Amino acid sequence: MIDEPAPRVVSDMEANDVASREAGVRLVAVAPGTARAVLVVEPRHLNGHGICHGGYLFLLADTAFAFACNSHGVPAVAAGGDITFLRPVTAGVELVAEAVEKELTGRSGLYDVTIRAGAGADAEVVAEFRGRSRQVPGLTAQR
Amino acid sequence: MIDEPAPRVVSDMEANDVASREAGVRLVAVAPGTARAVLVVEPRHLNGHGICHGGYLFLLADTAFAFACNSHGVPAVAAGGDITFLRPVTAGVELVAEAVEKELTGRSGLYDVTIRAGAGADAEVVAEFRGRSRQVPGLTAQR
Amino acid sequence: MIDEPAPRVVSDMEANDVASREAGVRLVAVAPGTARAVLVVEPRHLNGHGICHGGYLFLLADTAFAFACNSHGVPAVAAGGDITFLRPVTAGVELVAEAVEKELTGRSGLYDVTIRAGAGADAEVVAEFRGRSRQVPGLTAQR
Amino acid sequence: MIDEPAPRVVSDMEANDVASREAGVRLVAVAPGTARAVLVVEPRHLNGHGICHGGYLFLLADTAFAFACNSHGVPAVAAGGDITFLRPVTAGVELVAEAVEKELTGRSGLYDVTIRAGAGADAEVVAEFRGRSRQVPGLTAQR
Numbered sequence: 001m002i003d004e005p006a007p008r009v010v011s012d013m014e015a016n017d018v019a020s021r022e023a024g025v026r027l028v029a030v031a032p033g034t035a036r037a038v039l040v041v042e043p044r045h046l047n048g049h050g051i052c053h054g055g056y057l058f059l060l061a062d063t064a065f066a067f068a069c070n071s072h073g074v075p076a077v078a079a080g081g082d083i084t085f086l087r088p089v090t091a092g093v094e095l096v097a098e099a100v101e102k103e104l105t106g107r108s109g110l111y112d113v114t115i116r117a118g119a120g121a122d123a124e125v126v127a128e129f130r131g132r133s134r135q136v137p138g139l140t141a142q143r
Numbered sequence: 144m145i146d147e148p149a150p151r152v153v154s155d156m157e158a159n160d161v162a163s164r165e166a167g168v169r170l171v172a173v174a175p176g177t178a179r180a181v182l183v184v185e186p187r188h189l190n191g192h193g194i195c196h197g198g199y200l201f202l203l204a205d206t207a208f209a210f211a212c213n214s215h216g217v218p219a220v221a222a223g224g225d226i227t228f229l230r231p232v233t234a235g236v237e238l239v240a241e242a243v244e245k246e247l248t249g250r251s252g253l254y255d256v257t258i259r260a261g262a263g264a265d266a267e268v269v270a271e272f273r274g275r276s277r278q279v280p281g282l283t284a285q286r
Numbered sequence: 287m288i289d290e291p292a293p294r295v296v297s298d299m300e301a302n303d304v305a306s307r308e309a310g311v312r313l314v315a316v317a318p319g320t321a322r323a324v325l326v327v328e329p330r331h332l333n334g335h336g337i338c339h340g341g342y343l344f345l346l347a348d349t350a351f352a353f354a355c356n357s358h359g360v361p362a363v364a365a366g367g368d369i370t371f372l373r374p375v376t377a378g379v380e381l382v383a384e385a386v387e388k389e390l391t392g393r394s395g396l397y398d399v400t401i402r403a404g405a406g407a408d409a410e411v412v413a414e415f416r417g418r419s420r421q422v423p424g425l426t427a428q429r
Numbered sequence: 430m431i432d433e434p435a436p437r438v439v440s441d442m443e444a445n446d447v448a449s450r451e452a453g454v455r456l457v458a459v460a461p462g463t464a465r466a467v468l469v470v471e472p473r474h475l476n477g478h479g480i481c482h483g484g485y486l487f488l489l490a491d492t493a494f495a496f497a498c499n500s501h502g503v504p505a506v507a508a509g510g511d512i513t514f515l516r517p518v519t520a521g522v523e524l525v526a527e528a529v530e531k532e533l534t535g536r537s538g539l540y541d542v543t544i545r546a547g548a549g550a551d552a553e554v555v556a557e558f559r560g561r562s563r564q565v566p567g568l569t570a571q572r
Contacts, residue, residue, distance in 0.1 A: 013191030019199060022187045044165045047209065048156030049282060054221050055205045056162060059198025066190065066197075078197050079537070080227040080561070082368055082511070084418065085220070086391050102414055105372050108508070110414055112398075128388055128396055130416055132370065132509070132561075139192060222394070223418070225368070225511055227561065229534050245557055248515050251365070253557055255541075271531055271539055273559055275366070275418075275513065299477030305485060308473045330451045333495065334442030335568060340507050341491045342448060345484025352476065352483075364483050366513040371506070425478060 006030060007073030013066070020063040023056065027067060033101035035067035041093045052089040061113040061129035064099035069109050069133035076109065077139065081131040089126050093117050099131075109133040149173060150216030156209070163206040166199065170210060176244035178210035184236045195232040204256040204272035207242035212252050212276035219252065220282065224274040232269050236260050242274075250278040292316060293359030299352070306349040309342065313353060319387035321353035327379045338375040347399040347415035350385035355395050355419035362395065363425065367417040375412050379403050385417075393421040435459060436502030442495070449492040452485065456496060462530035464496035470522045481518040490542040490558035493528035498538050498562035505538065506568065510560040518555050522546050528560075536564040 006014075010030055020027075020037070024045070029036040039045075039060045047053040061083060069076040089095065099113040111131045116123040149157075153173055163170075163180070167188070172179040182188075182203045190196040204226060212219040232238065242256040254274045259266040292300075296316055306313075306323070310331070315322040325331075325346045333339040347369060355362040375381065385399040397417045402409040435443075439459055449456075449466070453474070458465040468474075468489045476482040491510060498505040518524065528542040540560045545552040 015191070016189075016193065017191035017196075018186060019188050019190050019196035023198070043161060045162050046159075047162050048158070048160035049218075049220065050159065053160075053162035053202065053205070054209075054224070055166070055198065055202025058201040058205070058224075058226075059196065062196070062198045062201070075192075077192065077231075078228055080225065081197070081201075082223065082225040082416070083201075084223040084389075084396055086389050086394075086396070088220075103370075103372050103411055108372075110370055110372070125389055128416075130368070130414075225559070227532075227539055229532050229537075229539070246513075246515050246554055251515075253513055253515070268532055271559075273511070273557075301477070302475075302479065303477035303482075304472060305474050305476050305482035309484070329447060331448050332445075333448050334444070334446035335504075335506065336445065339446075339448035339488065339491070340495075340510070341452070341484065341488025344487040344491070344510075344512075345482065348482070348484045348487070361478075363478065363517075364514055366511065367483070367487075368509065368511040369487075370509040374506075 007071065009070050009073055009075050010067060013070060020059065023059055025060055025063050030067045030071050032071050033068060035064045035071060035099045037064040037097045039095045041089055041091050041095060043091055046091060054085055057085065057115060057127045058083050060095055060097045061115055061127065062131065064097040064113050065111045065129065065131035068099035068101060068111050074135045074137055075139035076133045076135040079132040079134045081129055083127055083129045085127050087124060087126045089117060107135040150214065152213050152216055152218050153210060156213055163202065166202055168203055168206050173210045173214050175214050176211060178207045178214060178242045180207040180240045182238045184232055184234050184238060186234055189234060197228055200228065200258060200270045201226050203238055203240045204258055204270065207240040207256050208254045208274040211242035211244060211254050217278045217280055218282035219276045219278040222275040222277045224272055226270055226272045228270050230267060230269045232260060252276040293357065295356050295359055295361050296353060299356055306345065309345055311346055311349050316353045316357050318357050319354060321350045321357060321385045323350040323383045325381045327375055327377050327381060329377055332377060340371055343371065343401060343413045344369050346381055346383045347401055347413065348417065350383040350399050351397045351415065351417035354385035354387060354397050360421045360423055361425035362419045362421040365418045365420045367415055369413055369415045371413050373410060373412045375403060395419040436500065438499050438502055438504050439496060442499055449488065452488055454489055454492050459496045459500050461500050462497060464493045464500060464528045466493040466526045468524045470518055470520050470524060472520055475520060483514055486514065486544060486556045487512050489524055489526045490544055490556065493526040493542050494540045494560035497528035497530060497540050503564045503566055504568035505562045505564040508561045508563045510558055512556055512558045514556050516553060516555045518546060538562040
């Protein structure tokens, strides 16, 4: 899905990220400091209020963030993240998460991820995420 | 799973929360201002580094938070949340999330959720979550 | 300092914001959804490590945020905010905080404030702040 | 102000923390993993709405946090923090900030600070802060 040559850590991560793939998340782009991932909301993603569970919005954002912060080829892990839910999302909507690097100082990174309902220029923002990463040079993606 | 009498909004939510149930989350207790939920980490929850995806840690915490902030019988939604990942979690571990209400002022609430690896007194904390809620009196759980 | 006509709530706020003025913060621009404020770091702003106290970085960001979220003429208050400290700041540095509105949905707003050491294009970012606001139509600035 | 023997980094920090002292913050207790600081709100702390500026609430919490995360004798700096404002505070109120260590894993720490209006058991909580620290063994407090 990702254009070659991607850093080894990214292609390994993509091959091995069972969690996001089984959740329905699809990685559509990775470049240095950025990543884009999409999720079509299905009935299995809905919470008790009949809207997309915040956990899946976070999982989508966190996945885009993970690929963005590993995009430089140095393994990195999420130290934490904050998400603000702006609008409810119903089944059938295609969510697009765009991750961009705000800062990378030493081994610490800060990334913003915006989730929109759809890909058009007028697509509404449904959530804003900010993630904190930490590079861990020794870490390897699992095979 | 929840002792009767639970507020209607809570029993409706539990009956209808497809997302957390299909993710493997099990609600084990709800009382005014608190809730406890568990998740046994399975291979399908692992990310590309071979550890539990942060999205599922968030989903677990967010679920406990959702039941705690709806526990007073007034429908409430998550406005946002912040999670700090403290230790990696591998497959097979039983995660226990405890949500407690810190503050409820007007319609705004603040809840802390601690996720531990196991239920014992010496169980390690693997993540700390803080959620912000907003009561929406008109909202109803979906049937 | 602010070009007329500014909304009444903004000019009243500026006239009455003793805290930020006495701290050395100077508001230099307000427009719908944005604001810019500056602070020259003095010895009185330094903490026990000899660098600018995080409290003053927050105060600077929070001030820019407050003017941005009140810029539409509807009184608004801060519900909370998160700041990430990226680089230490020493005495004599001029800090410039730029607040921009990310989202305003109903009465809830989300604003990002970037603090740079200096105003040039190559000025380093020293902190990133994200603020959450809530409009309170009845509120008035104190005279 | 702090009982001897306090770790050297704490007594040095206290002696040199011009910022918090000039802001009116008084450190009243430090023990391993905890700290307490107080601030009496004065007219110079009020914002344009006539209530205590969020920057000073943050500065108070951040100061208690700084002493708590340096209390083990290893120099540490704030990586960031999140504050939720719960109730407005007017002039004359004595604010008490209690910092407690939630987690310290490797060099990363997580601290919660609760700010109450007054010291009594029935004192209202006016803000909740969560701080993220990072130990920096080589750092020394400035003389």
